[in-house]
Amino acid sequence: MNSPAENSPDSSVPAVALRGVVKAFGTGDARTVALKGTDFTASQGELHLVVGPSGCGKTTLLSVAAGTLDWESGTVDVFGTRLNGMPRSRVTAFRRKNVGFIFQQFNLIPTLDLVENVSVPLLLNDVRRREAEEKSAALLQQLGLGGKERKRPTQLSGGQQQRVAIARALIHEPRLLIADEPTSALDRETGHQIMDILAQAARAPGRSVIIVTHDPRTYRYADRLTDMEDGGIAGVYHGQALRDFVSIHH
Amino acid sequence: MFHLALRMLLGDRAKYIMLVGGLTFSALLMTQQNGVFQGLLAWTTSHMRNMRASIWVVDSRVEQVNETKALRDTDVNRVRSVAGVDFAMPLFQGVLKARAAEGSEKLIQMIGIHAGTLFGRPTKVLEGELEQLRMANTVAIDELAAERLGSGVGRPLRIGDNFEINDREARVVAICRTERHFFGYPYVFASYDQALQFAPRQRKMLSMILAEPRPGMTPEEVARNIQAETGLAAYTVPQFEKSTISWIWRNTGIPASFMTTIILGFIVGIAIAGQTFYSFVLENLRHLGALKAMGASNGLLSAMLLFQAMTVGIIGYGMGLGLTALFGFAVAENGQPPFKLQPEAILRTFAAILLISGLAALLGIRKVAKLEPAVVFRG
Numbered sequence: 001m002n003s004p005a006e007n008s009p010d011s012s013v014p015a016v017a018l019r020g021v022v023k024a025f026g027t028g029d030a031r032t033v034a035l036k037g038t039d040f041t042a043s044q045g046e047l048h049l050v051v052g053p054s055g056c057g058k059t060t061l062l063s064v065a066a067g068t069l070d071w072e073s074g075t076v077d078v079f080g081t082r083l084n085g086m087p088r089s090r091v092t093a094f095r096r097k098n099v100g101f102i103f104q105q106f107n108l109i110p111t112l113d114l115v116e117n118v119s120v121p122l123l124l125n126d127v128r129r130r131e132a133e134e135k136s137a138a139l140l141q142q143l144g145l146g147g148k149e150r151k152r153p154t155q156l157s158g159g160q161q162q163r164v165a166i167a168r169a170l171i172h173e174p175r176l177l178i179a180d181e182p183t184s185a186l187d188r189e190t191g192h193q194i195m196d197i198l199a200q201a202a203r204a205p206g207r208s209v210i211i212v213t214h215d216p217r218t219y220r221y222a223d224r225l226t227d228m229e230d231g232g233i234a235g236v237y238h239g240q241a242l243r244d245f246v247s248i249h250h
Numbered sequence: 251m252f253h254l255a256l257r258m259l260l261g262d263r264a265k266y267i268m269l270v271g272g273l274t275f276s277a278l279l280m281t282q283q284n285g286v287f288q289g290l291l292a293w294t295t296s297h298m299r300n301m302r303a304s305i306w307v308v309d310s311r312v313e314q315v316n317e318t319k320a321l322r323d324t325d326v327n328r329v330r331s332v333a334g335v336d337f338a339m340p341l342f343q344g345v346l347k348a349r350a351a352e353g354s355e356k357l358i359q360m361i362g363i364h365a366g367t368l369f370g371r372p373t374k375v376l377e378g379e380l381e382q383l384r385m386a387n388t389v390a391i392d393e394l395a396a397e398r399l400g401s402g403v404g405r406p407l408r409i410g411d412n413f414e415i416n417d418r419e420a421r422v423v424a425i426c427r428t429e430r431h432f433f434g435y436p437y438v439f440a441s442y443d444q445a446l447q448f449a450p451r452q453r454k455m456l457s458m459i460l461a462e463p464r465p466g467m468t469p470e471e472v473a474r475n476i477q478a479e480t481g482l483a484a485y486t487v488p489q490f491e492k493s494t495i496s497w498i499w500r501n502t503g504i505p506a507s508f509m510t511t512i513i514l515g516f517i518v519g520i521a522i523a524g525q526t527f528y529s530f531v532l533e534n535l536r537h538l539g540a541l542k543a544m545g546a547s548n549g550l551l552s553a554m555l556l557f558q559a560m561t562v563g564i565i566g567y568g569m570g571l572g573l574t575a576l577f578g579f580a581v582a583e584n585g586q587p588p589f590k591l592q593p594e595a596i597l598r599t600f601a602a603i604l605l606i607s608g609l610a611a612l613l614g615i616r617k618v619a620k621l622e623p624a625v626v627f628r629g
């Protein structure tokens with residue numbers, strides 16, 4: 001599959017490092033602190049799952065790591081680049097180049113065909129339309145959607161749509177792939193197919209995949225797993241500890 | 251990305267049609283109403299194209315060509331004696347009652363022109379000879395008069411037919427083509443003396459004096475001289491046109507009523523386009539948010555929205571203008587309602603439609619600028 005555009009000279013630099021991040025929503029009585037001084041690290045070459053009960057702050061954590069949400073205090077580094085104090089337009093440009101997104105509801109544009117949907121990140125990165133569409137068609141083919149390039153997303157099943165979304169997230173070979181509940185709208189079998197593809201994508205050198213999930217069936221794909229609780233980290237598991245965690249929760 | 255913006259817009263058939271339809275309607279309303287208004291204004295000065303003369307001399311209180319305040323007969327000679335005047339001729343202008351063949355009464359626009367020179371004569375004679383106006387009780391009529399006064403006979407009047415003007419017999423010796431007049435009365439031409447016979451007797455009968463400048467002098471100069479020396483008002487054709495139209499603006503409700511419709515067209519455009527485009531943006535907000543998360547800048551998204559709005563604007567404008575042109579061709583047949591499409595009006599409508607599109611886009615742009623890219627992660 002695709003390898004990141006730019007290999008880090010130092011693969012020991014964490015893909016994402018949050019240190020003491022605080023994020024609150026609302027003010028006064030309506031104030032909710034979603035991240036309470038959270039530390040979080042995702043390494044390169046790993047598929048990292050973030051789990052925890054509803055409302056514990058998983059999506060908030062993911063949004064901060066992806067540079068789509070501002071936070072109040074603490075530091076955020078993505079592949080060694082500090083996002084603190086970076087002007088919005090530079091954060092946007094950083095995302096454009098380095099981050100791929102996969103959403104729970106796929107968020108494909110229904111009026112565009114598959115190739116057009118997939119080509120968006122390339123076009124945003126100033127790749128010419130022809131080249132962008134050729135690359136997109138090739139990746140769709142790799143993901144088993146050959147022959148459907150000119151179909152609309154709504155003509156596909158949920159699993160197929162999520163594969164298109166993955167193609168869109170990977171097409172510009174980002175170093176960081178972010179997914180929020182990518183399998184929750186899918187049946188069991190399709191969910192596994194999607195996780196297989198994402199696990200494979202994570203193996204590319206210099207890339208990191210962070211997935212928020214509710215679904216214990218996906219735990220076994222993790223290289224590392226962060227368990228969240230009420231805006232903080234309850235535990236980080238890998239190796240044998242991770243295998244134990246998975247068997248307990250299965 | 252702009253081709254995708256276009257595909258997103260065209261992909262939403264219903265809104266696309268609504269947007270183009272609304273803007274078409276708006277452009278049509280604005281150009282068509284303006285065209286009719288300009289046509290109507292042109293009718294108010296048609297005297298000056300039906301009776302050609304470089305200089306029009308009237309009473310000093312008269313500001314427009316359709317108004318008459320009688321002059322003294324001696325004024326003709328006073329004008330003739332002004333430096334730079336090549337010649338000057340009297341003109342009678344009055345609305346008189348004519349009796350059609352079957353006995354019904356019709357109002358006519360009587361024009362009396364100098365018998366010797368026929369100065370101020372209609373330019374296009376379809377049948378007959380204007381020279382015969384020198385004979386007693388003769389008239390030249392325009393096509394509208396032939397039709398109206400012939401209604402009782404079942405055919406338009408022809409050369410040799412008779413009808414009555416103020417109980418006096420009038421014989422048709424020529425049929426001519428004129429540009430229609432604002433008041434809607436048909437033109438009937440007679441020699442100046444004959445016209446006075448038809449008209450009810452009054453102390454002063456001279457309505458206007460038509461004059462030409464000497465070769466080498468401009469109408470403006472000579473008009474100035476006439477004004478200075480006689481105390482009468484003297485206008486060149488462009489001056490009198492301007493003065494007449496300005497009088498209409500100041501003294502009638504016509505411009506206001508047309509302007510109201512034109513402004514309404516603008517408002518309808520804003521309402522339909524703004525509303526529809528905004529709901530288009532709202533419906534696509536998830537996708538715009540996703541684009542933003544993927545790294546589309548506010549500038550790019552704004553440009554895409556502007557491009558979409560301008561596209562429907564230009565298409566709507568084109569269709570509105572096309573329909574207006576069709577309307578123009580359709581009415582050109584019988585010249586009713588009057589219609590005159592000026593390049594400035596076409597440009598003004600274009601500017602108005604672009605403004606509407608820009609405003610519609612602006613609503614969406616504001617919404618998108620405030621959109622947090624993180625919303626895409628919220629179910």
Ligand SMILES: Nc1ncnc2c1ncn2[C@@H]1O[C@H](COP(=O)(O)OP(=O)(O)OP(=O)(O)O)[C@@H](O)[C@H]1O
Nearest residue numbers: 025026032033034053054055056057058059060061
């Ligand atoms: N935009 C917002 N405005 C106000 N409160 C918010 C907003 N986003 C999140 N929150 C609150 O912050 C807390 C963490 O939310 P978050 O979405 O990160 O949780 P989550 O772990 O992703 O939950 P879920 O599993 O249900 O998706 C919750 O209490 C939530 O209500």
Ligand SMILES: [Mg+2]
Nearest residue numbers: 058059060180
């Ligand atoms: Mg969530």
